Amino acid sequence: DAMVIQNPRYQVTQFGKPVTLSCSQTLNHNVMYWYQQKSSQAPKLLFHYYDKDFNNEADTPDNFQSRRPNTSFCFLDIRSPGLGDAAMYLCATSRDLDRVITDTQYFGPGTRLTVL
């Protein structure tokens, strides 16, 4: 029944060691988002894919990259994690028919990243 799946749920990495977080969806939605949520804060949008078009937020550090090989999968790559990157990473999807109409975003369970 899971519609937006994130793996792993918990990830531990070392300072500076690249890490990849995974998101998949069974909703066939054309838009996929990555959010970063630090403790006691609201989710913060890092970037999103509208179909194959990548849209980066202006304040997203270069350390964060993303790949979307097909409609169902999207990856978040953190090239050199720092202690400040420890957070919950949330993937979301939505079905937008054009770039104006807004549909609901459905979130996955998140991956909690720890940086040692």
Place this chain on the structure above:
Amino acid sequence: AQKVTQAQTEISVVEKEDVTLDCVYETRDTTYYLFWYKQPPSGELVFLIRRNSFDEQNEISGRYSWNFQKSTSSFNFTITASQVVDSAVYFCALSEARQGGKLIFGQGTELSVKP
């Protein structure tokens, strides 16, 4: 600029009490969408409701109800007869049509329902 304010950082109630979570928003767009999400301790953001700016009808879903008032730019959320399982962080969010779906979240209200 768009903004969402949830003035209540934390609310604590006893089970069966009614509780209202406040949400005030700012936008210059005439077409926009408002959302409420629930985030239990497990971390997943659970969608509760979506409202567009042209629909001011209040909505009730079981113990949940929402009051949308454009005149005061508010979209408040009431839980009737609260239960321990309602304990979570609740986020109100705004999306403007011209921003292509980007969600602007409030800071969240942490609701604690005690037995």
